[in-house]
Amino acid sequence: MSDNESSDAESIDSDTELQRAFASGHLKPGLNVEVAPKLYINNVAAMKHKLEEFKQHLEWIERLDLTNDPTQTPGGNQATEEQGDSVADDDFKREMKFYRQAQDTALEGIAKLHKLNIKTRRPEDYFAEMAKSDDHMKKVREKLLERQLAMERSEKAKKLRDLRKYGRKVQQDVLQKRQKEKKEMLDAVKKFRKGQKDKLEFLNSLKSNGMKQKPRQKKGDRKHVPNKRRDFKNKKFGFGGQKKRGKYNSSGSSADMRKTFSIAVNQKQQGKKKGKNYKHKPSRPGKAKRQKMKNRKR
Incomplete structure (x- = not known):
């Protein structure tokens, strides 16, 4: 409609x-x-008659009903305290009145229960059966744990998303800064080539920051730094490199004349006896002669 x-x-x-x-x-x-005025009926006799109809005449232990006035404060008078509408308007006084009325009712009820020999305190070894079974409480606990884990996962995922967003933002800022610096440098180089600038500012900034370019070393000046792993293996197993041409003279050994050169040894004639008791070692016979000697022995 x-x-x-x-x-x-x-x-x-x-x-x-x-x-x-x-x-x-x-x-x-x-x-x-014109609206007729509303009539308020207070028929006390009829109300009492209805009360007697549904009223059950049971013992007090079955009903446990009490009607009490608020307890008096120490040194106070109940009649003077309840004068006027100050209690109804003041929240603190109204709540205190409720509290004192409940206190008086509890004290009277406990005294009546003690007269009827009814205990009002549980024994120390009292075992109260729970309203819910253990299986039901186990399911409730599992449900709560599952909900807690789901909340933790969602919080963790939210933090990861925030970190990724922040990381992407930082990366974009860095890339934009690099592109800006590169563009400025290229523009400065173009202006320098055209003669619009006398000096390049980024070179001066590098020198001021101490970022000087290292001079290139010549090929012969470079020192070979051995690998630690290679040194350890060489110490353990020996040098496993090239074996041939290992006795070739080097520039240093050829130029050194102090250790290997001797005039007395080099001036001796070849074939000359070395001493009085020197005996010439007989040469080995040839193959045919050795064969003949072998046949004679047979």
Whole structure:
């Protein structure tokens, strides 16, 4: 139903009410309907009769009902405390009145229970059966743990998303900064080539920051730094490199004349006896001669 239809229905209802009031003679000038005053009925006898109908005459232990007034404060008078509407308007006083009334009721009820020999305290070894079974509580606990883990996962995922966003933002800022610096450097180089600039500013900034370019070393000046792993293996197993041409003279050994060169040894004639008791070692016979000697022995 639209707003126009609802307003039309309300106007029709008000018109019918006015027509009824006009017919009954209750319509006053100005289209005002006179409303009869409401009658408040306080039939005490009828209310007591109804109370006796549904009232159950049971013992107090079955009903446990008490009607008490608030306990008096130390040194106070109940009649003077309840004068006027100050208690109803003041929240603190009203709550204190409720508290003192409950206190008086509890004290009276405990005294009545003790007279009836009913214990009001549980023994120390009292075992109360739970309203829910262990299986049900186990399911509840598992559900709570599952919900807690789901919340932790969602929080962790949220933090990771935030970190990724922050990382991407930082990366974009760094890339933009590099591109800006590169563009500025290229523009400065172009202007320097065209003669619009005398000096390049980024070179001066590098020199001021101490970032000087290292001079290149010549090929002969470079020192070979041995690998530690290779040194350890060489110490353990020996040098396993090239074996041939190992006795070739080097530039250092060829130029050194102090250790290997001796005039006395080099001036001796070849074939000359070395001493008095020197005996020439006989040469080995040839193959044919050795064969003949072998046949003779047989």
